[in-house]
Amino acid sequence: MPLLTAIIFLPLLGAAVTALLPQSRPDLPKKVALGFALVDLAVALYVLVRFDVGAAGMQFVEKASWVPEAGIQYYLGIDGISVTLLALSALLTVLAILASWKIEKKPAFYFAMIQVLAVGMSGVFCALDFVLFYVFWELVLVPMYFLIAVWGGPRREYASIKFFLYTLFGSVFMLVGLIALYLHPAAGTFDMLKLAELGGSGAFGAGFQWWVFAAFFLGFAVKVPVWPLHTWLPDAHVEAPTAGSVLLAGIMLKMGTYGFVRISLPMLPDASQSWSWFLALLAAISIVYGAAVAFAQSDLKKLVAYSSVSHMGFVMLGIASLTPAGINGAVAVMVAHGLITGMMFLLVGMIYERTHTRLIADVRGVSKTAPVAGGLLAFAAFASLGLPGLAGFPGEFLSLLGAWNSDMWPGYVIISAVGVLLAAAYMLWMVQRVVLGESSEAVVGITDLGAREIGLLVPLIALTVFIGVYWSGLLRYVDPAVTSMLTAMGAM
């Protein structure tokens, strides 16, 4: 059974069906989309369960010729790193559809776009051919553009085109890099595993690696986003509809860091080593800058957006450490951030639906009138600031630990650790203002969360607690892949 193909292209079928539904039944698209997404999630969970946890290599491999002349293949496979992200993206797609239950503007168009987005997201994590990877990588841009541009906030046109051009700018450099890699006399293939093998065996010269790394860096760093390439993110997040924010923060940012782990590190090990100080520097700046700017935000959604910049900095720090602990931590932060920030954006969206404002000054004392919403927001904030026992903790802890044990200048680690404190401060301050205290005018009389809303948060809450307590369960998947990659690139 080509399970990965099924996971990737089932949403495409769903999108086609959704787009062709009769316009006289505006209630149908969401149901059809949810149906497809649930089946997709079921297949993804099946893959997750059937995944051979101890093994290091690629599993569920599918291979077919596509453009034989250039060695472009339809080549899919997953290891422990990708399978977790694949399952996460299937889960968040379901939740994003549920969170959009009240969309009334062009529902068929909307749910078709969400499903096309899902195609690109799962495709990126499964692709083992570089051109195929690029196909999926670019595929996410178009639906996300429309999600922001059509269903976004007041400045949606600006935010959507900025998002598109910014990411396109990064990815065209990745395209040049991947052509350069292919043209290297030793390579002549787009097979990502083979390229990684060649990289590990030292087939690419140091100077060549340097340039290609720079090209890939632009492609991936824009997506993460790493300071100073992050400016599209707050705009996109603030203007995007809730589901768009959830998928953007939950999955699409991870595509960037996944690119570093899957492509830059194993294919260009020498350049990765010599660039690691630079990645660590940008990571430390992103962490502290994101946190500091989050402090100053008066808009709840913008606060979460900047906290994302800060958290993705921990992922970059873990990657830059080039140690098993660091990269395991990086993947753990990727998963945890997907869950927690997804939860944050969902809650902010739910509060906004009721109060029609996201300004912290206007949304005060939520717990007085909506105790469940307030309590869950506090829970998400605690998870986000890295409280031990919740999912945010293990990843950031391991990233810092790995970075501390690596060769990098300890100053970066110390600066990053300050970021943890800052996160605690801005999150608690946010909780103090938004959740606690006297209700402000906009909050008075709002209804608490309904059954559907609580229901769609439950899986995120459960997983946050589960991973927080039993993070070795997550690392059992991730670690073999990380170890074998680091061994291959000679960093261990």
Added chain:
Amino acid sequence: MVGYWQLLPEGLVLTGALIALFGEFMPGGDRGAVRIGAALAFSAALIIALDGSSGTLFGGMLTFDGPARFIRAGVAGLTGVWLLWLSGRDIAPDEPRRRDAAALALLSAIGGMVLAASTDLITMYMALELSTMPAYVLVGYRRRDVAGLEGALKYFLLSLLTSLIMLYGLSFLYGSTGATLFADISLSGTGALGLIAALLTIVGLLAKLSAAPFHFWAPDAYAGAPASAVAFVSTVPKIAGAAAMVRLMHVMLPDEPQLQWILLLAAVVSMVLGNLSALPQSDIRRLMAYSGVAHTGYLLLALSSGTQYGYGAVLYYAVAYAVPSLAIMLVVAEEGPALADMAQLAARRPAVAWSVVVWLMSLIGIPPLAGFFGKLYLFRAPLEAASTPWPVAAVVVAVLVSVVSAGYYFRVIRQMFLADEPDSPCVVPNSVASNIAVGIAVVATIAMGIGIAPLLELVGL
């Protein structure tokens, strides 16, 4: 083996042109004649696509090989799409006459098809003129429209001038080598004269391809012309011109490597100038004219590499550019030439709006559409052949300006999906034939991308 029957497709297209000329006597009038023309063009394309034989004809004046097959099929097929569309629409709102337009397009198609196969200086020149002459008339098709006539005259004069410059170059080529067959021409040992001859020859083709600095005619000529005429004029002759350029470079580049720098320079100037000039345009015909300049720049970039890969990439991309570009102009011809005329197309005609999105994405180079693979190969060729950093720098410029191009293509998308509904939106009557033409273009844009493998073999990659 080949024989004179190899020219059967050209014969079919010629028959179509003659029938179209006498459209008033046909059952169904103009419309019927255009339909017959479309059918004949499609069957010509089909015959070419199915016929895998290769060889030369007339002592080497015509060469039938993979590239010729690909380009001839492309020219005939696109002409068929254009005629199919025309059979359901008028060429301009106030211009019911269709038969002349159909005949002109078919004649131009013959020129293009022969040009793609020609490997002889005289044949090439004749074919090139045949493919562009009808274009002047198509541009000035509305006899009472002053702007259109001005554009047509400008186009005609500049094109004629560059044609003559080219002819001058060809005379030098003949004079210094004593041969008109490409196979017998060798520029080695001809010294400065050979270089001058090559330069003069290239100028003519650069102008036909609307490459900078010979692009000035394009925006004015297109902005005065009916959009439906622009759809044809800006794409079909260009495909054949690119093929002729490839054949000429095959002959010239090995002996005159300095030409690479000329091509590279023209490429960079065209890409930058075209993309930046397209940004502020509010008339889609002008916008697409400048975008055409930019795309010619991409073509020249690959051409300058002088490798088999570069040539193959040029041939593939010439068609990969022409299909969406032609199709977009057809939609513009239906809706109106101003950017504002596209407002809320998504609400009025969602299927057409999404088709335009597919074409624009292909032009930007979003995978897995034809334009993406085209660019993959276009950029690959100079990187592969680069012995100095300059071609690499040119590729970086190319990818940067292709991000710029997304900026103006998205202005069209913005209009279609986000702009306010205009006060009096034009109501476009439904036409099955035009819709089929649009559908063919969408399928081709996607299929040329996903199903690229057999095409690559054809263009010699």
